[in-house]
Amino acid sequence: MLTNLLLAAASVASFNWFEYRGDDNLPKPTPTEYSNPILQGFYPDPSITRVGDDYYLVNSTFSWFPGIPVFHSRDLVNWTQIGNAIDRPEQLEFKTLGLSRGVFAPAISWHDGIFYIVNTCVDCGGNFVITAKNPAGHGPSRPGFRRSKAGSIHPSFSMRTAAPGWSTTSPHPASPCTMDIAPSGFSGSTPRH
Numbered sequence: 001m002l003t004n005l006l007l008a009a010a011s012v013a014s015f016n017w018f019e020y021r022g023d024d025n026l027p028k029p030t031p032t033e034y035s036n037p038i039l040q041g042f043y044p045d046p047s048i049t050r051v052g053d054d055y056y057l058v059n060s061t062f063s064w065f066p067g068i069p070v071f072h073s074r075d076l077v078n079w080t081q082i083g084n085a086i087d088r089p090e091q092l093e094f095k096t097l098g099l100s101r102g103v104f105a106p107a108i109s110w111h112d113g114i115f116y117i118v119n120t121c122v123d124c125g126g127n128f129v130i131t132a133k134n135p136a137g138h139g140p141s142r143p144g145f146r147r148s149k150a151g152s153i154h155p156s157f158s159m160r161t162a163a164p165g166w167s168t169t170s171p172h173p174a175s176p177c178t179m180d181i182a183p184s185g186f187s188g189s190t191p192r193h
Contacts (some may be wrong), residue, residue, distance in 0.1 A: 001021045008140060008184050017033075021186070026040070030095070034052060034077040038077060038079060038101070039057075039059075039071070039079055043059045043062045043069075044059055044104075045059050045060040045104060045105045045106070045108045046058070046059045047059070047105075047106055047108050048108070049108045049109050049110050049115075050067040050078075051110045051135075053074060054072060054073075054074060055072070055073045055074070055076055055107055056070060056072055056073075056115070056135050057070070057071040057072075057073070057079060058071075058078040058085060058106045058107075058110065058111075059106065059109045060103065060105055060106065061086075061096065061103055062099055062100060062101075062102040062103065062104055062147070063099050063101065063102035063103075063105075064094075065069075065086070065089070065094050065104070066086055066087045066101050067085065067086030067087075067092065067094075068084060068085035068086050068103060068106050068117060068119065068130075069081050069083075069084050070082055070084065070085055070135050071130050071137065072135070072136075081134040082135065083135070083136040084086070085106070085130050085132070086103065086130070091130075092124065095124070097121070097123050097124070098123070098174075101121075101122055102121060102122040102123075102145055103119050103120070103121050104119070104120060104121075105119070105120060105153065105154050105155075106118070106119040107119070107155060107156045107157055109157040111157075112119035112132050113133060113161070114132070114133060115131065115132050115135050116130075116131055116157060117129065117130045118155040118156065118157055119132075119191055120153050120155060123155075127155045151168070153160065171184075
């Protein structure tokens with residue numbers, strides 16, 4: 001048993017070449033069908049918002065940069081990536097984040113001409129908001145962090161009032177954390193680790 005453990009520890013996986021094209025060779029759907037998942041590949045924790053006839057989707061990217069891809073669709077089936085919410089290194093420093101300690105479970109919303117993404121980055125200071133007028137990026141704001149209850153995760157927006165707000169779930173779902181936000185309050189500064 002000890003010999004097997006030592007051999008396993010000494011073994012190193014190495015690859016001369018690896019390529020993934022996002023084509024999982026799924027059967028071609030008929031005109032009345034669609035493929036599931038709608039995005040093939042590494043697109044966990046999707047969140048979708050609708051603005052008029054357009055749909056926008058974001059998903060987790062953990063510690064990968066650029067972060068939080070933004071997709072567009074007119075039919076909820078065919079998606080095109082149009083940008084990244086975190087597209088500049090100065091927006092968020094990923095250097096010291098562990099793989100599962102980066103950005104995950106974003107929620108996208110739209111209110112009064114502004115797109116909002118609220119997200120969790122535990123090692124960065126909690127939950128943060130990014131805003132942009134153009135969902136394709138072109139200058140999304142730097143993350144504005146708002147500290148919330150320790151362990152508050154899975155943030156989401158409530159756009160039912162004149163001023164948008166967010167809520168999160170903590171390790172105890174019966175005790176949500178709620179916070180009001182304003183677009184001007186999220187110029188933020190880059191957290192350092």
